[in-house]
Amino acid sequence: MNEDSIYAQLTDIFHDVFDDDLIVLTPQISAKDVDGWDSLTHIRLILTVEKVFKIKFTTSEIGKLENVGELVTLIKSRA
Amino acid sequence: MAAFKEWIGTMNPLYTELQWLPRPPQDFSAKLKALGTGADSLGREILALASFGLDVSQLTKLAKRINKARSEGNPLEPLSPFRLAVLSNATIDFIVPALVASAARYGISLEVIHPPFDQVAQEALTPGSFVNESKPDAVLFAIDYRALPLTLSIGDADASAAKVQGILGYLKAMQGGIKSNCGALCIFQTFAPPVETLFGSLDRSVPGTIRSLLDSVNRELAEFVASSGDVLFDVAGLAETLGLANWHNTELWNLGKFPFADEFIPLYADHVGRTIAAIRGKSRKxxxxxxxxxxxxxxxxxxxxxxxxxxxxxxxxxxxxxxxxxxxxxxxxxxxxxxxxxxxxxxxxxxxxxxxxxxxxxxxxxxxxxxxxxxxxxxxxxxxxxxxxxxxxxxxxxxxxxxxxxxxxxxxxxxxxxxxxxxxxxxxxxxxxxxxxxxxxxxxxxxxxxxxxxxxxxxxxxxxxxxxxYLASLDMTITFQPFDATSRARIVQLINKSNQYNLTTRRYTDPEVTEAENDPEVFTLQVRLADSFGDNGMISVVICRPREAGAWDIDTWLMSCRVLGRKVEHMVLREILEHARAAGIHKLAGVYKPTEKNALVVDHYVRLGFTKVAAEESGLTRWELLVDGAEPDSAPMRIVSIGFEAKGQTIA
Missing domain, CATH: 3.40.50.1000 (HAD superfamily/HAD-like)
Incomplete structure (x- = not known):
């Protein structure tokens, strides 16, 4: 799966989870840039990513993610 | 190859997707945005949208809309208001919106009072607490086994009994606090036991194991709730139905104190919704x-x-x-x-x-x-x-x-x-x-x-x-064809099986049907119907035989009762008339031959505009229709007519 299509699907997921259609994803975007991205919403985000991409992350992987770029790298390594 | 396969998407969809409910519409978001702009009342529109099998994300968005309407003071009738406080030792932030939207499915406009995490006893026992002050109609104690002091007392029956009494005492104290401080109804959950056993099967019988302690707690809690007039929500039963290993997601508990697997949030919320509906006397009868x-x-x-x-x-x-x-x-x-x-x-x-x-x-x-x-x-x-x-x-x-x-x-x-x-x-x-x-x-x-x-x-x-x-919304396509070899087996089956919508109940064998198929003088028709729900397959068969010059005898006309009430028979007649005109036929002659089972079609021909020309003592009636000027009702369906040219050519 190439990065463009991962970004496209992730954008849909972000719009859905944060209920904000204006979010534009770049690799640098992190929790402090998005309204409502707290530790609980982070879990919901990860659960949705797992469901959409049909992959599963480990607890430590989920804790280590710093920004969108790292999330995309992680998805790419699995999907 | 790893020994453990990643565990993805193996839940039973009947329960995770609420499959008894219709699937959510593709344009759910558009429908959500359009709420309140339609002809129906806002409350009715919310009820309709909540009645689909929504996922967590959809439930969350609908709840947001409901909360907004309530905070702006919009009337939400026919939804009836209910205020529910939820006390939990776990994270229920994701569950609360699902509760609001699922309650709407049951005609309830739900307001959830949600105090901070893990404040169960403080909220219940303090007179001026957030929960008690908010005067809820009911308090849901959404606590699971991790909130209980379940230290082991293996093999010690007395200590185990004392432990169970201690836990019941704690729960009764919570109920007493709520009763005296705000008078709300209490909803207690039974406790789903953890998956992990100590001995194995023996855990059920050895006193003091977690499984045996929780068995006792659940039984005594049920008895207490029945006698106090409060309400029991059997979460243990629900978890049993779904499988404890599915219910308890240890990873999510560790990460964010989720009380159960996120896949079950819609189901759990629906169960709370139906419980509140039952409290309000809205159960079905x-x-x-x-x-x-x-x-x-x-x-x-x-x-x-x-x-x-x-x-x-x-x-x-x-x-x-x-x-x-x-x-x-x-x-x-x-x-x-x-x-x-x-x-x-x-x-x-x-x-x-x-x-x-x-x-x-x-x-x-x-x-x-x-x-x-x-x-x-x-x-x-x-x-x-x-x-x-x-x-x-x-x-x-x-x-x-x-x-x-x-x-x-x-x-x-x-x-x-x-x-x-x-x-x-x-x-x-x-x-x-x-x-x-x-x-x-x-x-x-x-x-x-x-x-x-x-x-x-x-x-x-x-x-x-x-x-x-409604019929127009079914998006029906009716397909007419003459008999052909491919469909012959099904035609023979229908001719020999149909009893109710069958004008003459004439039975024909395979060779007889083949004969009609090949005879250029005989007009045959097989009819199929598809709609937005799928293909109904072949649903009608007609055979017309030449009678005198310029007239057809309708020898056979039968239809599957599955498509009754959709004016299929009118459309079939229109098709017959078209071919009759092309063949220079000016009159159709039909007969109704009564049997024990075909009273349904006694009025078939009169409804189609035929004139009765004879009635016999046996109940048999004869009918005629002049092709010129005949204009039967039409129904909203797409018409496909294929294969007739081929037969026409053999005539030529």
């Missing part, structure tokens, strides 16, 4: 059963008493017997049973009277509606007959078109979706929880009989409006 392919396998009018499947030892028969058993058990519980079937009354009653394997008897049915009206009309009549509201009714039918019609015309009636396989009918009906109750009294047992005594046969003259609009 009547189960209306379709007969053919619901109560028994097959079509009684066509397959006959010997042909329908209800016997033990037959897989399909057992599935339908399970539906009957569930209906009968519900009746014993006080749920009223009714029948709505497209059938001739007498024929529909025969299995109840004569089939030895039938569990349901006519005495169990309060209102028996077997006729050829549309089911919305019949269900309305059943409601009137029982003097109960449409919102008390549940309608069980295997046919998606009938379900769609009733859902569209009578949205108050609960209509569960059903899977293809009848083996799951009973389970699906049970999973939907329409008859959830929070209390049980001896009088309930007599209720079904009470309604039955008062019920008379309803008269069903009034037609429910809007059937035409």
């Amino acid at each position: 009547v189960l209306i059963l379709d007969l053919d392919n619901t109560v028994w396998g097959g079509v009684i009018g066509d397959d006959g008493l010997e042909g329908i499947k209800i016997a033990q030892g037959d897989a399909r028969g057992e599935a339908h017997l399970a539906v009957q058993r569930m209906a009968l058990d519900l009746r014993r519980r006080g749920i009223v049973l009714a029948v709505s079937s497209k059938n001739t009354d007498e024929i529909a009653r025969t299995p109840f009277e004569k089939h030895p394997e039938m569990l349901l008897k006519l005495d169990d049915i309060a209102v028996f509606q077997a006729n050829w009206n549309d089911k919305a009309t019949n269900i309305r009549a059943i409601a009137e007959e029982l003097s109960l509201g449409l919102d008390s009714m549940v309608f069980l039918d295997d046919n998606p078109v009938e379900r769609g019609l009733v859902r569209q015309l009578l949205p108050q009636v609960a209509v569960p979706e059903l899977p293809e396989d009848p083996a799951y009918y009973a389970r699906t009906l049970a999973a939907a929880g329409y008859f959830e109750s929070v209390a049980f009294a001896a009088e309930d047992l007599k209720r079904a009989g009470f309604y039955q005594d008062n019920a008379k046969r309803a008269s069903l003259q009034k037609q429910v409006g809007g059937v035409d609009a």
